[in-house]
Amino acid sequence: MTPPKKQAPGASPAAVSMADLARELGVSMTTVSRALSDHHSIGAATKQRVLKLAKKLNYQPNHLAAALRKGQSRLLGVVVPYIEGKFFPSVIQGIEQAASKAGFSVIVCQSHEDVQLERRNVETLLNAQVAGVLVSVARNTLDYHHFDKVRSRGVPLVFFDRTPATELVNSVVLNDREGAFQVTHHLLEQGCRRIAHLSGPPHLNIYQHRRQGYLDALAAFGIAPDEELIIISDMTTEDGAHAMRQLLTLPNPVDAVFAAGDSAILGALQVLKGQRIRVPQDVALAGFSNEGFTAITEPQLTSVDQRCEEMGQAAVRLFLELAVAPDAPLTQRQVVLQPELFVRESSRQGQAQGR
Secondary structure (H helix, E strand, C coil): CCCCCCCCCCCCCCCCHHHHHHHHHHHHHHHHHHCCCCCCCCHHHHHHHHHHHHHCCCCCCCHEEEECCCCCCCCCEEECCCCCHHHHHHHHHHHHHHHHHCCCEEEECCCCCCCCHHHHHHHHHHHHCCCCEEEECCCCCCCCCCHHHHHHHHEEEEECCCCCCCCCCEEEEEEEHHHHHHHHHHHHHHHCCEEEEEEEECCCHHHHHHHHHHHCCCCCHHHHHCCCHEEECCHHHHHHHHHHHHCCCCCCCCCCCECCCCHHHHHHHHHHCCCCCCCCCCCCEEECCHHHHHCCCCCEEEECCCCHHHHHHHHHHHHHHHCCCCCCCCCCCEEEEECEEEEECCCHHHCCCCC
16 A cells, blocks of 8 residues: 655645545546445445545545536625625625525625626636625626626526616615615704715615615605715715815704715714714714624714624525526516614714703
8 A cells, every 4th residue: 555645744634635545446536436425336345445445544525626526516605895894794694604504605705896806706706616696796896797697607696785786686685775764864853954964986776775765854854955965985984084074164064964884974973073073962973884883982873784694694595596496587586674773872862952
């Protein structure tokens, strides 16, 4: 028998391959493969020899390689803009929980808000023969043709949170319009009337719907929208700070700010505190996403929860439904989750007395 390969000092033992078993036994890899899978063409004695050596050398089958040879896998591919904050990590956690229960593993790719990288992510996942692709599109994705290849290969494709501005896509989304309506309506109930809105890139569905919810609430109170109070940016903390400084220069000051993302409202809070402007007595604040930091700022920030884990779980369930009938005609399937408003000190009426 050939002596085992020597390992460098301190190195982890090399995994035993099917080729190693074949070489030790003096048989072909096909024979080893068939013996391990209990194929009827291999005699009992040969099967016994293969299994005995496999156990002795602690051979572990490479299920991914086997799946790729068959043109299929138990892998789900996920593409997200980034993995930071609360939202996307929590969605991924929901995806992994639901995928694991269904017998799938998960590969996660980040586009870093870059459509070119997003295209490469999709290509990488298709080359890995994933069973399905779950995507939240990048901030600068305006052309969605790179997803056509996913569909053309018959691979189930599900979008979540950020979805293409096209018809006939399968998606899981939050009712962003309702969430924005709730939080703006809450600010109006506190007596606020000059409410600014910090919005994101208008081509993204989430910001379109949040802006509309804001407008709906103003209309419900008979308030005409003021375009100078709607500021569009990329919704970073720096953007929120810049927008707040811009709002403070207005001759008719705002009494509240609703941002379509928590990072932006955090930037607004930092500027107000730096200028010793009281929150919420002088300016009430509210955000969207219910990031972890909203509960530990001073004051704590009102925000809309997006049911992150539920979104991830729902995306996997939708994938499983699509996988059952891969040849079915393409029809739009959309799962809509309902938001929940968390009212905290930054907008609470009891804190705003003396406005």
